[in-house]
Amino acid sequence: MKRTHLPLNGLRVLDAAARHLSFTRAADELAVTPAAVGQQIRALEDTLGVVLFRRTTRGLELTPEAEAGLAPLRDGFLHFEEAVRAMQAGQSSKSLTIAAPRDLTEKWLLPRLAAYAAREPDVRFVLLSDTDGVDFAQANLDLAIRWGDGPGEHEGEAIESDGMVTVAVEGAPDTTIGWDGLEAHIRVADAGLAIDAAAAGLGRAMVPQMLAERDIAAGRVTMLGDAVPSHGGYWLVAPLPQWRQAKVKALVEALAG
Structure with missing residues (x-):
């Protein structure tokens, strides 16, 4: 029988019914009706071509065929449980791989990760530069932070922001410093370098x-005027499997507010 055709649900019902020698008690364990247990057993018998239980005056009894398969069946379920624990180990680990633009990491992300790590001392971070959209699968990413008007193809949550601000120091010339492709007197690679300039x-x-x-806040630059709305913003994004992980959810909650 091919693995894809294994009647796993029926085998699970067989294990419970064999332990209790009662469809009623097996149904209580599995949170189904006794009739549903009986249907599963009959379907399994039809699939396997053997009789698994007989009703006698003393109650329900296993046939020799069922007895022969129980030990390896239960060993198999133990292996399934070990496989599930192994697959969940990555989710339960405290290691998080994050990709973000260099300037965002330096100016915003690092202090917040430090605060998060102070609350969660077992956490470990791997930080990657995400200038061109690092591939989640190839880089084994848990989370990325990207600029845009939405999460794109992934799940996502916007990081709260007041928008865009103009900064300078006292006495600075009216020279414009650009970083996003717009015309400017001085061009730099990213917003972090624009702030430093x-x-x-x-x-x-x-x-x-x-x-x-x-x-x-440190007085390195002064904000000129008020913040203005932006057409885009920074988003925390990840494919759905990563987004569902408890460790990713906890970090998103910490960073998004």
């Missing part, structure tokens, strides 16, 4: 508020 007095830069908040 503004802090160095090279001009003014419009950047995501969440990236500039620490530099503003």
